[in-house]
Amino acid sequence: MIHLNKRNAFKLAAAGLSYLALGTGIALAQTKLDFYYPVQVGGPVTKIIDGYVQKFMAENPDIVVAPIYAGNYNDTTTKALTAAKAGTPPAVAVLLATDVFTLIDEDVIEPIDDLVKSDDDKAWVKGFMPAFLKSAQTEGHLWSIPFQRSTAVMYYNKQAFKDAGLDPQKYPATWEDMVAAGKAVTTTDSSGQVNRWGVGIAGNIGSAQWLFGALVAENGAKLVNEEGTETYLTDPKVVEALQFWVDLSKKDAIHPPGIFEWGTAPADFLAGRVAMIWHTTGNLTNIRKNATFDFGVAPFPGHPTPASVLGGGNLYIFKDASDEQKAAAFKLVKFLTSDEILADWAVQTGYVAPRDGSWETDTMKKYVAETPQALVALKQIPASVPEFSTHENARTTKILNDALAAALTGSKTAEAAMADAQKEIDLILKPYR
Template sequence: MLLSKRNALKLAAAGFSYIALTAGMALADTKIDFYYPVQVGGPVTKVVDGYVQKFMEANPGITVAPIYAGNYNDTTTKALTAAKAGTPPAVAVLLATDVYTLIDEDVIDPIDDFIKTDEDKAWLAGFMPAYLKSAQTEDHLWSVPFQRSTAVMYYNKQAFKDAGLDPEKYPTTWDEMVAAGKAVTAKDAAGQVTRWGVGIAGNVGSAQWLFGALVAQNGGTLVNEAGTETYLTDPKVVEALQYWVDLSTKDAIHPPGIFEWGTAPADFLAGRVAMIWHTTGNLANIRKNATFDFGIAPFPGHPTPASVLGGGNLYIFKDASDEEKAAAYKFIQFLTSDEILADWAVQTGYVAPRDGSWETETMKKYVAESPQALVALKQIPASVPEFSTHENARATKILNDALAAALTGNKTAEAALAEGQDQIDRILKPYR
């Protein structure tokens, strides 16, 4: 493969200078920038600041400077800009799907080249294989799972009960979701819908994620493992999009047009939508604010249930100094320890991507208080990686535009996906 050879030559030319780093290398007075995708302020930054402080107390020779750079897209843009300017962060949390872009831009180092000792190998072996898989390509592991998630279905048990449904029985197939959606959709005396049955976010940045789950449920796939080919015209992919469109136009249980990711939790909490597809990373928010009994369910299937993995990984940047990279690797191991990831899961609702985290007392207590958290864990083996290709930003926008065209009725599902496939083929041709 052309890219594999190209990157192999680049890595060879670099000489793997950091391989010479030993466990005992002095890291005194080493400062590293840590880019994290969140707006300044708020509870998440306080949690991250706490982890940074704890790490620095245990490693007095290292100073970590958290830089809260906005959302994921903002953070990736800022990290790439800094790298091109010769002032890269040593470490950053970026989307797992950014891996091909970061490789193509030649700004990150493979994580596996830092794995030297038996202790390193044991740490790496502790991650769930499903989350490692999305970071592996071109015979390297390029990032480390951190704030990972799956998409789950939140459903209003009270709405189910009011509609005569068993609130403990969630839909497990597409047909069952339609039937439940029709039962819980409510209208006022004038015939206006006051509560929709289900909402699947279709706005740019979210549509491709949830659509990946729909396609997997239908036995299809959106992209190959190398990120060089997409399959938007596959009948199973087209059928999945048609099902999504039909939820609104045929079944009348889904808000018309684009259902927004950002407002979906508020719509659910306000009782405007009885079922939403969203990230498990919203569990803490919904637990705190729900005024009704709610459930979390794995996604349905057609016929096989499936979900999609998501979230951010930790990357080490290539042009940081050897000392900075060594410090970054040490910081990554700290952030992805069983205890920290367990605490992070409790604080945020993200899925701890290490089996050992689920055996900690912190996690055991959390699961006892919030057994819904186990839904995401149990769903991981049936989850597929998120859509990711070379030139990922461009390809993802094309896919999102195709989905929007179909959801808004501007094009048929088949025509929208065919046009999107043609555009993506032109973009990915040089990478094949």
């Protein structure tokens, strides 16, 4: 038997090896993985992720995973790209589904289908909902795996509806319904100061393009093609959707003026300052735990057809990781996207489990029985469109966000804002056509 003193054992551990107390005394090499992930919703997400990683390592003692919270989505993408360019990429990371074109152009990710070999692997891929897989597929490859996915839904204060004489069980089904309900639930004090706004749709950078995608889809149009090479911002239906958003505060006076913030929207809703908010299903658990009033979750209204937008992050494996790390990362990805883990993740965070099988687990069945609001997201998925995503996505998304802000703050008309943005984006995307 091999005997190791503490100093030698420490040196070996530092070199990435671990000696287990095996009867044969054989050393077991451990593969180390850095796992970057963001937090974009309320709740103790870091503790949940740490728990999953501990469980994975207990089942795979030859793999050591370092879960690294890297900030919000944008921060995490920036850190992952910086690390990759420095030659020290994470093996796996949760990044926005919309980052796919950027990550391909930077040549930093490995196609997932290169790692899908067995029949079990192929069956696992087929278990994901097609709507979510679609955002991970381009150029004939599957580039990532859906994980913390969401759709945007409308949360509404049933008590505010009841107090305004509205049926609290009847949510607005059209744009016109929402405006009418918004006017009914908006309240002011004796001086005319608004105490409670009717509706809030976040227009800050990073969120505006997501919710605008839903407005556009509700109006029967789209912002971008599937290849990420063309945008359609001057389409009259796109301009009309933006004008509707602007009018909520300007003409209808049911929306806070200027830019309504994504980060404070749940707190504004919970405090009764806004009766309806458009937000991610990923905040359902947070709102459910903290609301002091009866609330509803509804699909977005339509004009006339209801539609929403898919969002959230996928799991990517990085190209310059070693073959051993890629194999280990693939194991981790499969573990994190098993039916059972995704069901638990959905219950603990409010994200939408992107596998049909997750919704058949006992965990999810119990959750849905207790929280039927979770079914709204599931039913809305077939009517949801992918989020705005193009080549050089950070640049084009900022241009779109700036244009939306210009219209919402009144510095440009909706038509001019979209026309200016389209010209800028055309220059960026021309080389990719």
